[in-house]
Amino acid sequence: MATSSPRTSTTGENPAGQRRRDAAGTRQLLLDAARRRFAAHGYTGTTVRDIADEAGVNVALISRYFTSKEGLFEACLVGAVDELSHAVAPDVTLDRLPHAIAAQLAGTGLGSRPDQFLLLLRSSGDERADQIRRNTVRSFAERLATAAGWRPGHPDGDRIMLRAQVALATGFGIVLLRSSTGLEPLSSAGPQDLLAPMQDLIDGLLRERGAR
Amino acid sequence: MATSSPRTSTTGENPAGQRRRDAAGTRQLLLDAARRRFAAHGYTGTTVRDIADEAGVNVALISRYFTSKEGLFEACLVGAVDELSHAVAPDVTLDRLPHAIAAQLAGTGLGSRPDQFLLLLRSSGDERADQIRRNTVRSFAERLATAAGWRPGHPDGDRIMLRAQVALATGFGIVLLRSSTGLEPLSSAGPQDLLAPMQDLIDGLLRERGAR
């Protein structure tokens, strides 16, 4: 659980293949450590010294590379959003949805890091960061709604969107319960365990059954 | 949103019937303020001075009445658990479940304070408090599971319990999304708006369909 990440390069390497001084590498070390810490303990629960220690880097470099703790948090958010956006395709179909969600939540999806979803629920009080959070969550909700037939201006739009947001809430809730309480059997459920419940949930919530 | 309940008076009581010096009353003021603060901003995001100010009370009294910040947090948790336990009856039926959940989440249930659910997701790092949180969450999950036919030692127990926990996750997720992002239409949805989706969700997730 110490400083990983090699920082390999061509010139200026040490025997271990790590550059002794590498701004980009150091920045990334800080970013990775911060994303883990912020996701796990929240903004106020994480100190800059925690992050620097976990990254194996001097505290002052946070201010240098990210201006401030808030700047670092915002960078974390941007990084997480970027990663998560690739996780569930914007044009996923309703049939594939349960599988995609189960894989993401259980952490076996392509490059999936479920704990990064938590970043979207951690507020720093910073207005810009909160804006990013809100926009991302809304964008996810729209993906789910779209899979369920929602279109902007759809006559029944609000009803479908509400249901999509309830489905999204389930996703966040599962990640949260898994990480913050050791609730079993949910916490150790794999994607195959989650698939059937998610299928029934999506079916019940988003599958159209006539006009109703 | 400032310090309410002034407690001014000349003799014993003020016009509002509140005593100027009243240990039990002051304790309660602190407890209420703390539950709001902790639920909204988390443990580390809340300072004892915040709480005291919101309660209109001197900071030192927190240590006097609750020993420490952690002691106060634990008391908040106990209070919230006690309230929430009455919210959804332990022996609620599957048919009544969607209605009860919708009412609780939308804040129109009997003495319902949805934001207090958030307390169950806020960790202080204190082991005793975390124990309370975990036990409470597990107890809620068991209520849902029981409504779906789960019994201890049930042959199909794990499968039902997992589904009940997914349903519970939806509840937490909804409260969280409503409070931490202003996601619409979810955030302003009333119990009547939530009822139909919750009905379909519970039906899909917990309603038995033959053996499978």
Place this chain on the structure above:
DNA sequence: TCGGCAAGTCAGCAGTTGTTTACAAGTTTC
């Protein structure tokens, strides 16, 4: 009425927080 005690106030403590500054050490360029 008044002494004793509970309730509340105040100032300050020791430690932590985010951030800055001055400096040392490495890297590149000529």
Place this chain on the structure above:
DNA sequence: GAAACTTGTAAACAACTGCTGACTTGCCGA
């Protein structure tokens, strides 16, 4: 090889954190 720049270090800052101890003030029973 030396100047010019970049990267990293160490120490300290002011503000804030939870908490404490000595104190004042109000209340009740005798």
